[in-house]
Amino acid sequence: MSAALDKGLVRWLAAAPCADAVAADWLEAQRAQARARVVDQGIPDSKAENWRYTSLTRLLAQGFVHVAEALTAVQRDDLEDLLIPGLESYRVLMVNGRFMPGLSDLHDLPDGVRIAGLAAVLKSDPDALRERLNGSVGDEQPLFAALNTAGLDDGLVILLERGARLERPIELIHLSVGMDEPRVAQPRHIIALGDCAQANLIERYLSLGDSLYCTNAVVEITLGRDAVFTHQRIQSESARAFHLSGLYLSLGAASRYQGTNVGLGASWARTDLYVRFKGEHAECDLQGLYLAGDGQLMDFHLDVDHQLPQCTSRENFSGILYGKGRAVFDGLVRVARDAQQTDAAMTNRNLLLCEGAEVDTKPQLQIHADDVKCSHGTTVGQIDPEQLFYLRSRGISAARARRLLCLGFAGEILDTLVPEALREQVAEQVGRRLEQAPLD
Amino acid sequence: MLSVKGLRAKVGEKEILKGLDLEVGRGEVHAIMGPNGSGKSTLAHVLAGREDYRVTAGTVTFEGRDLLALTPEERAHLGLFLAFQYPVELPGVNNTYFLKAALNAIRSARGQPELDAVAFLRLMRERLKVLYLDDSLLKRPVNFGFSGGEKKRNEIFQMALLEPKLAILDETDSGLDIDVLRIVADGVNALRGLERSVILVTHYQRLLDYIEPDFVHVLAHGRIIRSGGKELALELEEKGYGWLGAEEAA
């Protein structure tokens, strides 16, 4: 089975997890198993279904090594410019994949809510995580989840007991700072909401400076019965960065997950979303917006598996591509024979502003039940000349008019962001990106 | 202010305007009438600068400038405005944001300072009131999900806000009930009071009950085949276009 391991993968795997991550036996066993899995799988080639449109060559050629030490040089003053004005949040700061308690603000957490660094919890209370770690990922770990497990040493743990609620969003800032040698940070976040619990998590991927690094994050989310989770992820990595993230969702009965993924930064970005329904009447709403310009790749993979009846899912992704930007949207919704009354709708819309831009879009429904409501649609188009003429006839310049239309196109997804302060900040980022785009 | 001479234009391979002449002076209101498909909207779009309508001959001067050499936005900056027969929907583009962008683009092209949010809002309120419009229109995306009447009103509102030197209204009166028709007429008459010029493309005498034109033209087969005073409109109402040899081609 095992293909020859690329040098890049060997380097990635070779560096040991951070020494202060105390390893319980079960964790050591998980790491070893994950290592074996990486070696077993080898590097997927272009025939592998999941990697048909995206090559790993450029990623592995960088020779990324797992970050093994905490970077303490970052000070509070360095963060000023990164904060979103008017956003009141419980703020967690991670630098190069390490939780920084001194830079985080977690005061006044209500009862029943635990937010802590993964390394700290592994040290003080490892059993709290024993069932949860890889609980959503499972044993059949995809390559980058397995790499994450093999190097696992830190991340964030968010546990809400039954009925617990957070009034303010949790804001998780992933800050990356380039180092001499290309490094990969591999945070693992474990999020579990008990029955009826409610929370809003904002994940922001940012960098200081224009540095080369890689993020390989894995987020595991388990929602109890009637739990409600809003999850907003804004990827604004540096223009030279590589970004991988895998989201693994387990949704309890009648729980609601509302997620918005915004992909703006990085040179090469791949996001995998896995959704598993564990109870009936659960709802999963996945929204996405991506921008890709020269030298950028944005790749989104969705795997939504309706095994149980009466669940609802929405997959709604929009992309704006310009220059020589490339995007991949590979969305799979499966509906098992017993998953009657599934309601699923997937759409992927793309706006291509330049001839050199490109998108591979592949929405797929595999339906084995007969009483379901499922649909999918995809569009790849240019700016409508009539809309453009209408705006120009009102005195608005061609370039400004194109930007307005792009922002309008993105508006449907941007409108799902809450609170207002976040929406405004992201809309502004999108606007700024479009300002730099060659739109003619 | 506007002088059109021997204008010929093609849409695709088809010649639609076939040597059209028209002179519009300051403060004048011209009505252009004519059967369906005669080229009225084509004329309006050519004047506004739509790029896929190809001008093959003739000249157009506006305020002393060669209009045909200008981009659509430059024409708007000079004071030209087209109220579309079919206003375009812009999903996701907020109407207020759009109006402000348009007004400020025109102001800065004319060397006037841009209006800040407060001043802009004040101006908008004032214009809304004059036209008896509801401000809920402003919070919605431009024309998106608007009824036919709302779209037309939004066109007139833009006209009132941008105060063009020459407004071309392309069948803004079609399909409107009498109340909306009055709003359109109020908008036009207000401009007229400012010594602005108006070209009213219309099918019906009805609008002309509220706006008295200085001139009436009949456009057929891509040319102006007859011009006259307001009595020409009445004549057309009575007799149709047949007596002018301007029936629609079968």
Ligand SMILES: Nc1ncnc2c1ncn2[C@@H]1O[C@H](COP(=O)(O)OP(=O)(O)O)[C@@H](O)[C@H]1O
């Ligand atoms: N986009 C187009 N492509 C091809 N033909 C068109 C287009 N727009 C208009 N036409 C044709 O041009 C002619 C004039 O149309 P138009 O200017 O809309 O007439 P009117 O406004 O007087 O009803 C018609 O024969 C119409 O079919």
Ligand SMILES: [Mg+2]
């Ligand atoms: Mg017409």
